[in-house]
Amino acid sequence: MKIVIIGGVAGGASAAARARRLNEDAEITVFERGPYPSFANCGLPYYVGGKIEARKKLLVAPIELLQKRHRLDVRVLCEVTSIDREAKQVSVHNLATGERYEKPYDKLILATGAASVQPSIPGGDGDRILGLRDLLDADRLHKLATSGAKRAVMLGAGFIGIEVAENLVRRNIDVTIVELADQILPPWDQEMVSPLQQHLSEKGIDLRLKDSIQQFEEDGDGLKVSLKSGDTLKADFAVVSVGVRPESRLAKAAGLECSDRGGVLTNSSMQTSDRDIYAVGDVVEVDDFVTKNQALIPLAGPANRQGRIAADHLSERSSAYRGTQGTSIVGFFDRTIAMTGQSEKGLRRQAIDYEKIYVHPADHAGYYPGANGLTLKLLFNPKTGLVLGAQCVGSTGIDKRIDVIAMAIQAGMTVFDLEEVELCYAPQFGSAKDPVNMAGFVAAGVVRGDHPVIHAKELAKSKMEPNSDLILDVRTPAEFDAGSIPGAMNIPVDELRERLNELPSGRNITVYCKVGMRGYLATRILLQNEFSAHNLSGGFTTWQHVVGNGKN
């Protein structure tokens, strides 16, 4: 069997190695347009910043290894220029020698990945304006970052944008990030990234939201960057990273079915509309695991698994891709944010019914040194409690909680299941009631109707209306005085039972505390005393993340 794989990173490399293990006799050829197969894409920003010192560390599977160990015919600097489905062969252009030839296949795997979106900005093709998609980009950026540069401008505050920003700061370069959206990490929920934006500012990064770059101009040894807002920035170089699109040109030219967004369509065995051609990785449309809707979710883990599945299937083994959950994580400076499943934004966009809650527990037992607070947002079906998504932000223990909830989603668990799950507990690692259990308790209380909640945005809106809720702050007077929701009255939860007579009857009450726990207890007290009450989910902490005012 002749297996040809186009693209030698992540999905392509996984497919090749798996295909070899299952087919010792197959002829497996991997064409890689770039000079390196299987480099550590996700490590590039850290090489630029010097966190990863040795460039060779990024070459995770050197070509010699692939050839010797897996007997793969890896051809780098070889671009496949077209696919002839009729003749079952691809046309190859050797970029090093100029040679052109045809290569026949029995089974073809497209792992062409995604390309950077290139915004059309006057002056944007200058030498000092870079992207960061491959090792050559990293080499260029590394050189600039270590050649005395003092100032850089990043366009785009996605994963790569903020990872690069962190790494340029590591090189003592002043960084300005320009982002068109009104938040960093645009696909994430805004209130979850707001603590991060503050952290970026504390680290000296100049964050320009709702802005864009109108023009780059050469300016002596550097750049003059003109923003839409009217400001002008000076910089030694700029990095543009505003997203990716599927690199599906070959597939389209070959007449393979693609989505309107350009993603190659496959079945669950990763077969395209031509059953002898598979497609894997960032180039394909996947099923979103939660919604079952099609989505473009460029992530390394899914790409690797898809490569494996394609190799299984062409080796006549049943193997099906289950869809992508979108589990992802980004760390910068002292903060980490991670998510799995749907975001609230995504659920709203797809008009899927959901409820949400916020908890702000510590990552491990508060009595053990080094506990850091975290914020966990859980999205779930308001009737069944099915877990739809989660986001978590903080310093430590973030990856663990999202991995646990990723498992819950994978297993189709509900918030009632999260109440019961049994996780590791010793004081340096967690709590007897882990943050995941806590989120389960709160969400299950909401679904059961024991714990009516209101959200900060609703509250901010409803406050303006006539006959609005009484807002009851159940924290201590000292906490109340240090910052509170305008118009709130203060009765500490520990005094509430004795002071119920101070509350007006017949008026809805919104209760809140710092994180929602005392508010929950107060809500239970009020409900059992014939008041109509609900609790502000996540308390004043979430209020501040959402509404942004008040003191910290």
Place this chain on the structure above:
Amino acid sequence: MKIVIIGGVAGGASAAARARRLNEDAEITVFERGPYPSFANCGLPYYVGGKIEARKKLLVAPIELLQKRHRLDVRVLCEVTSIDREAKQVSVHNLATGERYEKPYDKLILATGAASVQPSIPGGDGDRILGLRDLLDADRLHKLATSGAKRAVMLGAGFIGIEVAENLVRRNIDVTIVELADQILPPWDQEMVSPLQQHLSEKGIDLRLKDSIQQFEEDGDGLKVSLKSGDTLKADFAVVSVGVRPESRLAKAAGLECSDRGGVLTNSSMQTSDRDIYAVGDVVEVDDFVTKNQALIPLAGPANRQGRIAADHLSERSSAYRGTQGTSIVGFFDRTIAMTGQSEKGLRRQAIDYEKIYVHPADHAGYYPGANGLTLKLLFNPKTGLVLGAQCVGSTGIDKRIDVIAMAIQAGMTVFDLEEVELCYAPQFGSAKDPVNMAGFVAAGVVRGDHPVIHAKELAKSKMEPNSDLILDVRTPAEFDAGSIPGAMNIPVDELRERLNELPSGRNITVYCKVGMRGYLATRILLQNEFSAHNLSGGFTTWQHVVGNGKN
């Protein structure tokens, strides 16, 4: 409703708080024999060692808080001496005043916990021989550890034993641990704790396995400790921690059904044989989540959840305990070990069919600085692939992997599911193929029959037999020369295809490498070339953990 709770820590405290939230009007009384309700049991060793500096941090829910916030009638230093099920009342002895009285109940919750097993050792009742079950014990131990003590002897190498040992070393005290079993952490699988035993030795702890204490004698200001092996140790004090047993005296005296081991029997709502009496926490027999057999599993998380469930049920809500998985973790010095589900020992003891595999990946991408190796052992049903248990040992990222697998067990997932799960990946947090995926890949290969494995103990045994397997080391010559399995021949995997003619036909081949990955590839090559081959699971690394010889 009158709710009486006996025991104010973990399960009792959780039940009380939950009962209050659901029953604002209930009269809830908590009797606690000791001076403190709800102290941080799991923090005691760290207070002794000074890692937790302030004693008050251990009082996680001070009595005033429980009274004011939850309106609980908490009576400390009050021992319940008997239960009159007919009259539905308990007899109380106030240890502070000597007063005795009866307290009626509608619903009673037993949360009496577990007591230390007291081995009968001559001289064992001296002042310098301590346990560590409560805050008063911790106070005594803290005082000894900070009063110039130089040498201590620990009897018992369970969780508490090794946590205390670490903390005494933190106080610059020389520690000897004496343990009857042939390993530390006796319920765990031996090869998983063997790297820890080495670590303890590196940290200067004198570990005496397969030994016991025969006698304590006063010796000036210290102790003379005579061991069964004949050795005599001098010490300033000794700590005895050889396990716990259910504190079910009250329950038995009241005629409640108990197991032979002394655990109180309950249904899934935590009701005892008297439906108005619940029991929760370390005092009860639980269903093991995996085997559905009864077990005594004293852990804080399950105790808390059981308390919650009892409170739910007596508030007429349906709520059922699902059984205990035994998810647990212990960290000491620079190492962590965690487990969930069944151990191999447990499976063997219960004659449950299983298979196992070992992987030794890094906790995060190897190209990012700070990656630490870990060892993950996965136990599963050899036919269905159902995950039965896992153990993980290493430095970092251990809790996360066991939490993820705890979720898999909770959800009834198989090793095929572990192949597909989608976890967080950025280079500082994991790998595109997480260690959990890796374990899934290997285990699924075994279940599918693609990847026949043999285990170190079998190999060590079969080596001695006539017509034994050819042992083929597929590592590099340099690795081979630095230590190998006696009798092995060496053909590096990268040369194997060219050197197949060197292998005798008709003889079974056991392949191994360092961790099992090259061995897997070599096994695939051999199988597809008509050889009979299997791979040593976990490679030479597991061989060393099991058999112990060879160089590192």
